[in-house]
Every structure is written in C-alpha cells, then in structure tokens.
Amino acid sequence: MKLQILKPASLFILIASCSNPAENSFQKAVESINAENLASHVAVLGSDEYEGRKPFSKGEDKTVNYLAAQMERIGLEPGFGDSYFQDVEMAEITSFMDKPAIVKSDNKDLLLFFPDDIAIISKKTSDIIEIENSEMIFAGFGIVAPEYNWDDYENIDVKGKTVVVFVNDPGLYTDDENLFKGKTMTYYGRWTYKIEEAERQGAKGILIIHETLGAGYPYDIPRKSALNSNFYLAEDANAESNLMFNGWVSAKTGENFFESFGMNVDSLRTLSCTKDFAGFPLNSNISLKISNIWEYNTSRNVVGLIRGNKKPEECIVYSAHWDHFGIGEAENGDSIYNGAVDNGTSLAWMLEIAEAYKKLGIPPARSIVIMAPTAEEQGLLGSKWYTQHPVIPVEKTLACINNDMLLPIGRMKDVMVTGFGQSELDNLVEEVALKQDRYIYPDPNPHTGMYFRSDHFSFAQQGVPSLFIRGNCDSREFGKEWAAEQEKDYINNRYHRPADNYYPETWDFSGIVEDAQMAFEIGYRLCNLKEFPKWNESSEFKSLRD
Ligand SMILES: [Zn+2]
Known part of the structure; x- marks a missing residue:
C-alpha cells in the first residue's frame, strides 16, 4: 500500500502540498473517508444482533456502546465528563x-x-x-x-x-x-x-x-x-x-x-x-x-467532540440518529426492523467524518460535536433534548449537518438539499458540490415535509441553520429515472420494514463516500468562517436566531 505514494498523481499532490501543509493534511483527511469503513459500521449496526436498535431494549445497549467505543477509538473527547452518554428520560x-x-x-x-x-x-x-x-x-x-x-x-x-x-x-x-x-x-x-x-x-x-x-x-x-x-x-x-x-x-x-x-x-x-x-x-x-401498557425509563444520546484550537467555545454539530423500530410485526418471516439504511448508513457517514477531522493532525478552528440522538423515529426526541441541554450552547452552534437514510446506490451527480432556500448554508453546499462536479437539486418532493422529519429540524427550531443534504436524484452512471426508481423501491418495499437490511452484494457505498467528504468539507469551511451563517429573509426560523 505504501508504494502508492510513488504513483505520479500522488507524487504531484505530495510536491504541490509541500508549500501548504494545511492543504496537504486537509486532502489526506478527505481521502481517508472510504467505503470499507462505512461498510464495516453498517454491517454491525444493521445486523440482527442489534435487534433493530429500539430505545430501552438490549439493542439500545449494544448500539450506544458500539458508538461510544468507536468515538473513543477515533479519539473524540466524551461529551459529558468521562461519558459519551447523555441520559434522556422517556415514557414508552x-x-x-x-x-x-x-x-x-x-x-x-x-x-x-x-x-x-x-x-x-x-x-x-x-x-x-x-x-x-x-x-x-x-x-x-x-x-x-x-x-x-x-x-x-x-x-x-x-x-x-x-x-x-x-x-x-x-x-x-x-x-x-x-x-x-x-x-x-x-x-x-x-x-x-x-x-x-x-x-x-x-x-x-x-x-x-x-x-x-x-x-x-x-x-x-x-x-x-x-x-x-x-x-x-x-x-x-x-x-x-x-x-x-x-x-x-x-x-x-x-x-x-x-x-x-x-x-x-x-x-x-x-x-x-x-x-x-x-x-x-x-x-x-x-x-x-x-x-x-407504559413505562418510564432512560435512553441515551451519544455525544463526542473535538475541541477547536482557535474558538473552542463555538461549534458545528454533525448528527445521525441511532434508533430504529426494534422487533415488530413480521413480514416474510422476518420481525427485526434492522434499519440498515435508516439510519445505519448515516451513522457510518458521521463516524467517518469524525475520523477525518482527527486525521487533520491539528484540530479545526472551531469545535466539532458528533451526536447520535435517540428516538428520532419517535418524534425527534433525542435531538430535542440535546438542543435544550447542549454540550456547547445553541447560540454558539454555527450549524447542524444531519443525515438520514443514505441510499447505497453509487455516485450521484446531484446534491439534494432538503429545505433548499432556508439559509446561507446553501451557498456553501453549492461551492463544495461544484468541486465534486455535482449540482444542487432542490427537494423534488417538498410536499412530504422532509425538512420537518429528521433531527436537523430540532436545531432549526432553536434557530440553528441546519442542513440535510445527500446525493439522491441523479445517478452518475444510470441517470435520473433510475435513481427515482431506486428511491421508490426503497420507500415502497423496505422503508420502516424488516427488509431494511444490509445487502453486501448489492450495496455501493461510493456515493456515501462523496456525501461524507462533502459534509466534512462544508463543516471544515464553517470552522474557518468569520461570521455565523444566516437564515434567509424568507425563512420561518430566522426570527428565532435573531
Ligand atoms: Zn431515519
């Protein structure tokens, strides 16, 4: 593997970067995001052993322990003293x-x-x-x-x-x-x-x-x-x-x-x-x-962070919910709602981004909070709790970059921005998307209210500009129609059903790699921005920030 450095293309990067060590370490960090790592996380989190990751279940214990162990391995600081866990009291x-x-x-x-x-x-x-x-x-x-x-x-x-x-x-x-x-x-x-x-x-x-x-x-x-x-x-x-x-x-x-x-x-x-x-x-x-039938019990958000080296008191949050529906009504003999796409893929996306930040060598200018909330499927409860009890105050949080349900269908030409037009963050997405030779695709189904349906919305409700972005609509290889068919197939046959499994033979993580690289770069740029990104005039969330 080490010999690869001698390839002409790599050599060029090496020489070019001699004069710019920051750029060199940035590029290395971007390139550290890879399909094998993503797959390894999904294989674990989407397995039957994790029992569909329902809050209060054995599946919760396994999931939050896995995430905390990964955060520790990556070298994230625990969000709460010596613990990565934030208790969330809930009724079931x-x-x-x-x-x-x-x-x-x-x-x-x-x-x-x-x-x-x-x-x-x-x-x-x-x-x-x-x-x-x-x-x-x-x-x-x-x-x-x-x-x-x-x-x-x-x-x-x-x-x-x-x-x-x-x-x-x-x-x-x-x-x-x-x-x-x-x-x-x-x-x-x-x-x-x-x-x-x-x-x-x-x-x-x-x-x-x-x-x-x-x-x-x-x-x-x-x-x-x-x-x-x-x-x-x-x-x-x-x-x-x-x-x-x-x-x-x-x-x-x-x-x-x-x-x-x-x-x-x-x-x-x-x-x-x-x-x-x-x-x-x-x-x-x-x-x-x-x-x-009801009980009160405690579930957990899992939170780790990297302290910024210039403005540690300000942060960018990455989030991906860990929970799913556990064991339920059987379909075709399968009763485990594995949630491999929803939301194993985004957990993998987030962990790879966290790892890329550590690969920078020196911490980014502002702090990076990596957060896996509980009970998203139940009404964004974990993220709601987090935004009321954050590690770094929401007023000091520049942005939340959340993801949910990344389809493993290869590289995409588009970047679908759910809730396009809400904030200045869209400009940043556009710049980074261009670098990847991708274009912005406003949500083609805005009538489904996706902007209100995942954890970035909890942040928006506290006035934090938030992003929910992923390639979704235009496959580089097979085009738009094909991509739409893939999404429809997922929504109709696997979404919130026991068939949301990890299928190693058919899954192609290359698009999720690009999505993670993009989200990493957007966060990295946010770390270096002079001013906080603003909501657009027409946004219903603008007054909350003001
Ligand atoms: Zn989800």
Whole structure:
C-alpha cells in the first residue's frame, strides 16, 4: 500500500502540498473517508444482533456502546465528563384497542377496526382510556396560521370534543403558488402540528384522514406506528393538555366516513382549501376504548467532540440518529426492523467524518460535536433534548449537518438539499458540490415535509441553520429515472420494514463516500468562517436566531 505514494498523481499532490501543509493534511483527511469503513459500521449496526436498535431494549445497549467505543477509538473527547452518554428520560406507551371504535350518527353506525381502519395512539400514561360519545367536529386542515390569515377553528368550539382533519396544507391541493407555500409543505401540514394545535384548542382527541400524497407515505406507516410502542420525553407524557388519543384513519375509512354523512371526501378537501371555509359539527359522536401498557425509563444520546484550537467555545454539530423500530410485526418471516439504511448508513457517514477531522493532525478552528440522538423515529426526541441541554450552547452552534437514510446506490451527480432556500448554508453546499462536479437539486418532493422529519429540524427550531443534504436524484452512471426508481423501491418495499437490511452484494457505498467528504468539507469551511451563517429573509426560523 505504501508504494502508492510513488504513483505520479500522488507524487504531484505530495510536491504541490509541500508549500501548504494545511492543504496537504486537509486532502489526506478527505481521502481517508472510504467505503470499507462505512461498510464495516453498517454491517454491525444493521445486523440482527442489534435487534433493530429500539430505545430501552438490549439493542439500545449494544448500539450506544458500539458508538461510544468507536468515538473513543477515533479519539473524540466524551461529551459529558468521562461519558459519551447523555441520559434522556422517556415514557414508552403501547396502545391497543380490542374492540372497534364506533361512530354514531343519525344515519348509521360505523365500526372502525384497529389498526387497519384506525391507527390510534395515546400520549397518556393511564392503563385505560375510555371515550364515550365524544362529539365530532370537522376542522378542515386543522390550521391556525395568522401569517396566512387562516383559521380553521374560527367558528367552532372543540373543547372536550374530537376533531377530524385532513393532512398537509391547502397549498398542496390547489395550483395556487401563493396559498401557503404552494406545493411545498409548511409545518402546518405536518401531523405533529395538527396534534399540537388540537391540544391548544382543548380538544379531547384528533383523527387525521390519511392520504398518501399529502402524508408522504402510505397508511401502512401510521398503522405500524400504532402497533408499535411510542415514546415521549418523560416531561411531555401525561401532560394536562395532552389529547386523550390521536391517530389516523385510512383513506378508505375516511371516504366511508364522510359518505355516511352524504359527503364526498375530495369535494370536502377542495372546499377546505378555500379562504371562507368554516369548520362544522358532524352531528355524530365516537366511542372507543384504548388499553395502554407504559413505562418510564432512560435512553441515551451519544455525544463526542473535538475541541477547536482557535474558538473552542463555538461549534458545528454533525448528527445521525441511532434508533430504529426494534422487533415488530413480521413480514416474510422476518420481525427485526434492522434499519440498515435508516439510519445505519448515516451513522457510518458521521463516524467517518469524525475520523477525518482527527486525521487533520491539528484540530479545526472551531469545535466539532458528533451526536447520535435517540428516538428520532419517535418524534425527534433525542435531538430535542440535546438542543435544550447542549454540550456547547445553541447560540454558539454555527450549524447542524444531519443525515438520514443514505441510499447505497453509487455516485450521484446531484446534491439534494432538503429545505433548499432556508439559509446561507446553501451557498456553501453549492461551492463544495461544484468541486465534486455535482449540482444542487432542490427537494423534488417538498410536499412530504422532509425538512420537518429528521433531527436537523430540532436545531432549526432553536434557530440553528441546519442542513440535510445527500446525493439522491441523479445517478452518475444510470441517470435520473433510475435513481427515482431506486428511491421508490426503497420507500415502497423496505422503508420502516424488516427488509431494511444490509445487502453486501448489492450495496455501493461510493456515493456515501462523496456525501461524507462533502459534509466534512462544508463543516471544515464553517470552522474557518468569520461570521455565523444566516437564515434567509424568507425563512420561518430566522426570527428565532435573531
Ligand atoms: Zn431515519
């Protein structure tokens, strides 16, 4: 291997760099990122032995110990005294319904079976939740957005009642680019927002009508998450304001449901997209009984760092969640939800970046925080906790560079920027992408609200400009159509399913190598920037930083 140095190309780098040792060590660090290392991490973290890496499980112990051992091997300083672990107290609640929910109206009674018709969960640490004849109110998209002069709750009182709403926001279903953000989902479109708003309105429960385009995934995803246990930060579980239940109904159930009132669900959605729409009582009520199994326990974020040599009190954070869904409903005889792509790939990406920083020889100007949060799949809980209890304050955090689900399909021409246009970081991405002969590709599916769906969002919510970037849309070898097929194949057949395994024969890590090199260089440049990167004027997060 050492003989390679004598190859002409390498020799040139060697000579050229004699005059610039910093550039030389930088280039060495970039080149240290390699496919073999990435593969070795995924092989371990995605193995059956890790049992799908669910919080509170044996799989958690194995995962966090592996990550801490890797951080130690790489030479990262522990984030918390002599420990890489940050305790995150959470409640785990598993909800189920033995009997179907009953919707009673003048016309007829409708039975909604769990979990195929109705995917219900409860954020209450109570053994039994019994809802009897709760009045149902339709509230359009369930949005109160003063900046868009929009209030779906304007003329209705939902206190103690059950709200029924559509997913996403009105912009998606019209061709009006000026309605909300057009096809780009705003946070008002996310199901998490719908629940938060219903809580603020004092409702007892909420049902969101599923629709694949608007949700960004099939009904099977909320269905599975209702079958699984769900996690909450301990301080949030059982809060006074919590709804007694929240959940989804399948599109088909939604259709039947409105049909029983003589309404067509599509016409109703169109109506709900108009400014003068007003919510209304459905003249019906719902009864259901939920049994909960719950416990409080401690999970862990894993955090290591490299202290900067000029401004150690300021940092750049790299993050990739370690958790997945553990062991659950079997498919084709497999019940382990390995999460090799989601998120074994990004953990490998992050560890390789950390190792590259150590290969610089001297520490970067600012500190580098390497963070693997818990419970991302459960609502970004670990990263939310971290941003409230950071190693280096969020005001001193220049940026978060997060990743989630890197597809192992080879080198890509594009760099897909999820949430493109949010901050000045986009310029930096563009520069580094150009160096790699790649181009920026704004998220082709902004209606799925991906910017709100991984840990960078926890940082954005604290005002830290954040990036979620990866090659995704244009294969160097096979082009765009092929890349889109690969993604679709993953989302339809492996995403959040037991088949999300590591397949050594077919996986090609070369694109992830480039993604890691790019993220490394972006962070490295951020370390040397004079000023903190800013949010763009139009960003909803700008005021948080200011
Ligand atoms: Zn993920």
